[in-house]
Amino acid sequence: MTRHALLVAVVAAALLSGGSLDGASCAASEPGEQPALADTVAWQSAAAAGDSTASTPPADKVTVHYFHRTARCDNCLKFEAYADQALRDSFPEELADGTLEWRVVNLDDTTSAHLVEDYDLFEISLIVSRVRGGQEVQWRNLDAIWTLVGDRDAFLEYVAVEVGEELKKLDELQPQHPDSDSVPVPQGLVPEPDGGGSDNAPQG
Numbered sequence: 182m183t184r185h186a187l188l189v190a191v192v193a194a195a196l197l198s199g200g201s202l203d204g205a206s207c208a209a210s211e212p213g214e215q216p217a218l219a220d221t222v223a224w225q226s227a228a229a230a231g232d233s234t235a236s237t238p239p240a241d242k243v244t245v246h247y248f249h250r251t252a253r254c255d256n257c258l259k260f261e262a263y264a265d266q267a268l269r270d271s272f273p274e275e276l277a278d279g280t281l282e283w284r285v286v287n288l289d290d291t292t293s294a295h296l297v298e299d300y301d302l303f304e305i306s307l308i309v310s311r312v313r314g315g316q317e318v319q320w321r322n323l324d325a326i327w328t329l330v331g332d333r334d335a336f337l338e339y340v341a342v343e344v345g346e347e348l349k350k351l352d353e354l355q356p357q358h359p360d361s362d363s364v365p366v367p368q369g370l371v372p373e374p375d376g377g378g379s380d381n382a383p384q385g
Contacts, residue, residue, distance in 0.1 A: 244282040267340035
């Protein structure tokens with residue numbers, strides 16, 4: 182049975198039995214338990230407004246997308262809040278210069294349909310992708326967030342490590358620009374040493 186089919190079966194069984202969804206699924210929210218995310222949205226807007234390069238992001242970067250449904254639940258809100266904290270705490274400089282982008286997307290919004298199709302999404306997901314020359318070259322679904330949502334510190338470490346690895350790969354692939362005094366001279370332009378010459382040189 183595929184992961185998708187298994188998840189659907191578990192959800193359906195829980196709903197039919199009147200149970201709640203938790204752990205590997207999105208649990209129902211309870212009053213007073215939802216993390217406050219107003220500052221997250223405000224921070225993203227302020228960062229974009231204060232970044233002069235926001236309209237022209239770097240061609241080489243790492244993007245983190247968090248996809249959620251319109252109906253929010255406790256786990257859903259924790260995913261967003263924890264991921265936001267992990268990125269802000271670990272990569273403030275990368276977020277500021279655009280090397281790292283953090284985006285929150287509603288799966289139910291029709292404008293995000295192309296992303297849902299590209300990443301083959303059917304549930305809440307945290308996607309990290311690497312972009313080279315303006316083109317996405319690799320992406321991964323950080324699906325361990327489902328098992329780590331009950332351990333905030335482990336969740337923060339997991340996201341920071343995974344995103345950090347993608348940023349390292351970005352640095353490793355940066356083109357090397359040699360110093361001006363180390364640029365190699367084309368072989369045809371190298372002068373022959375005194376007394377030398379080609380075999381076809383005229384004989385004196």
